[in-house]
Amino acid sequence: MQEPTFLILTALAAQPLHGYGVIRSVDELSAGEVKLRPGTLYGALDRLAEQGLVTVDREEAVEGRLRRYYRLSDAGAAALQAQVERLRRHATAAEVQLGKRFGGALSFGLVRAQAAGEVTG
Amino acid sequence: MTAAWPVHDPGTPSPSTAAWPTADNRLERGYRTLLLAYPRRHRRRHGTEVVTTLLEMAAPGQRRPRVGEALHLIGSGLRLRFRLPAGRPFMAIAAVLTALTIGGFGAAAGSWLGAQTFADLPDEAGMARLTQQAGGDGNIHFLYSSSSWTADTAHSSSQADGTWDADQVRERFAADGWSVSGFTPLTGMSGTVDDSGSPIEVPLHGKRFTAESGGLIVNLMGWNPAENSAVDLPSHVSFYVMPKQTTVFLPLVVVGTAAGLLTGWLVAAAVAYRMAAAPPARRRAAAALWGAALVALALPTVALYGNVMRVFRDGSVHDGPPLTVHSAFTPGEYYPFGPQWLVLGLTVAGLVVAVAAILTARPGEQPPQPSVVPG
Numbered sequence: 001m002q003e004p005t006f007l008i009l010t011a012l013a014a015q016p017l018h019g020y021g022v023i024r025s026v027d028e029l030s031a032g033e034v035k036l037r038p039g040t041l042y043g044a045l046d047r048l049a050e051q052g053l054v055t056v057d058r059e060e061a062v063e064g065r066l067r068r069y070y071r072l073s074d075a076g077a078a079a080l081q082a083q084v085e086r087l088r089r090h091a092t093a094a095e096v097q098l099g100k101r102f103g104g105a106l107s108f109g110l111v112r113a114q115a116a117g118e119v120t121g
Numbered sequence: 122m123t124a125a126w127p128v129h130d131p132g133t134p135s136p137s138t139a140a141w142p143t144a145d146n147r148l149e150r151g152y153r154t155l156l157l158a159y160p161r162r163h164r165r166r167h168g169t170e171v172v173t174t175l176l177e178m179a180a181p182g183q184r185r186p187r188v189g190e191a192l193h194l195i196g197s198g199l200r201l202r203f204r205l206p207a208g209r210p211f212m213a214i215a216a217v218l219t220a221l222t223i224g225g226f227g228a229a230a231g232s233w234l235g236a237q238t239f240a241d242l243p244d245e246a247g248m249a250r251l252t253q254q255a256g257g258d259g260n261i262h263f264l265y266s267s268s269s270w271t272a273d274t275a276h277s278s279s280q281a282d283g284t285w286d287a288d289q290v291r292e293r294f295a296a297d298g299w300s301v302s303g304f305t306p307l308t309g310m311s312g313t314v315d316d317s318g319s320p321i322e323v324p325l326h327g328k329r330f331t332a333e334s335g336g337l338i339v340n341l342m343g344w345n346p347a348e349n350s351a352v353d354l355p356s357h358v359s360f361y362v363m364p365k366q367t368t369v370f371l372p373l374v375v376v377g378t379a380a381g382l383l384t385g386w387l388v389a390a391a392v393a394y395r396m397a398a399a400p401p402a403r404r405r406a407a408a409a410l411w412g413a414a415l416v417a418l419a420l421p422t423v424a425l426y427g428n429v430m431r432v433f434r435d436g437s438v439h440d441g442p443p444l445t446v447h448s449a450f451t452p453g454e455y456y457p458f459g460p461q462w463l464v465l466g467l468t469v470a471g472l473v474v475a476v477a478a479i480l481t482a483r484p485g486e487q488p489p490q491p492s493v494v495p496g
Contacts, residue, residue: 023178046166067173
């Protein structure tokens with residue numbers, strides 16, 4: 001699952017949102033790192049609707065303007081949950097690997113600090 | 122009026138209506154024009170809500186789509202045109218086959234366009250003049266021949282007016298502005314009967330040369346009987362005229378093939394979405410028809426790609442008329458089986474069935490769309 005798709009599903013997890021609502025929500029969720037553009041958003045929503053991961057919740061239309069609210073389907077919630085677990089596993093694995101690296105670097109740093117202390121102390 | 126977040130007026134009766142974006146008409150028209158890059162199904166489904174979102178994101182006072190926005194919308198629309206419905210592997214296979222098929226027809230279209238730049242073959246009067254120039258007598262036999270592999274050629278065969286004098290004929294062509302080659306000596310035998318009716322063979326010797334002018338090549342051969350032959354045979358001269366391949370021909374075949382492959386994929390994607398939107402019974406019938414069309418077009422496609430391969434593999438070493446791709450449609454014996462019109466007939470049948478598939482895959486009842494009035 002690509003990052004924009006993951007963030008769109010995440011944005012829709014709590015409540016139904018219309019297109020611009022999704023764009024703002026993704027902006028907030030990613031702390032401004034991911035700025036969805038309308039072409040990307042509606043291409044992704046179309047694909048997610050085809051896959052049955054999102055559905056149209058309701059529509060509001062006024063004088064040539066249309067807001068269509070999308071919500072996560074049960075299949076979408078399951079797909080998002082599966083992706084969350086997958087990312088969590090990968091994040092945990094990455095932390096473990098970094099911990100090993102950090103542990104090695106730390107011990108090396110302590111030895112250097114001790115040596116420095118002996119010289120100056 | 123310019124695009125802006127509307128300022129909430131406490132006097133406005135409906136806060137929800139006040140939250141709708143307003144826009145300069147030019148900006149909205151600009152967005153709607155850019156949406157033409159999207160497939161029609163996507164425009165119908167999302168057009169108004171995409172425009173609403175774009176207007177909500179527009180800067181205050183913005184009157185035209187920004188360049189970045191325009192490129193993004195065009196790029197997104199084109200990408201969607203190439204996209205296939207999700208989770209339908211058979212449609213992906215059908216799309217590949219469709220793209221390859223139409224790619225072959227694109228190569229044929231490029232080849233046909235390229236052949237339009239070839240010089241025209243001489244007409245009847247032109248062939249008569251050339252025959253006279255080649256040393257033939259007034260009794261001309263000529264014909265035009267076509268083939269499933271090459272451009273058309275014109276042939277002439279006649280008795281020489283006396284002994285055929287190769288040097289004189291070549292000088293005549295050179296004096297007339299033709300660029301002539303050196304001679305290639307020829308030897309041969311002619312079977313005939315002597316005065317007593319017994320079959321005999323008469324040795325022949327001759328020469329061949331080519332002459333080129335105005336995009337045409339004449340390949341000319343003349344024969345004289347051996348001087349000490351037992352039977353008095355007339356001399357003979359024959360030639361064929363063919364166009365010379367032009368420099369734009371091969372690039373046009375390449376461009377035609379590429380355009381055909383792209384068009385094929387776009388057609389396949391559009392048909393796939395049309396089928397996906399059709400009710401199950403019609404979808405199955407349309408898929409069967411599409412499969413039948415691909416089967417019918419398989420032999421023509423193989424013939425076209427066979428000619429593409431020959432054009433690029435043998436084009437530079439081939440002595441005869443220029444190899445072409447679209448010549449596969451010429452009635453003939455491209456395949457050693459079936460009628461002469463096999464390739465052309467299967468092409469027409471395949472196209473008819475493909476159109477039937479598209480008509481069969483008409484969409485079913487769509488969910489009601491919100492009744493919005495274009496702004």
